[in-house]
Amino acid sequence: MSTNYKGVDYFNIDALLSEEERMIRDTTRDFVSNEVIPIIEKHNQAMTFPRDLIPKMAELGFFG
8 A cells, every 4th residue: 555645743643553543544545545636626616525435435444
């Protein structure tokens, strides 16, 4: 998994996360980068929600 996020961890929060939590974070970042960012402006302008993302979000466990 490769994320494009290059933020600075000023408070060393990464050290507090378990490997599983880091994996969830990275998976979420990848999903947003690959699936949401490319289409969100179009949906924002049209005032719509990208419903086709819902099954993908469910598959990743975003809803519990």
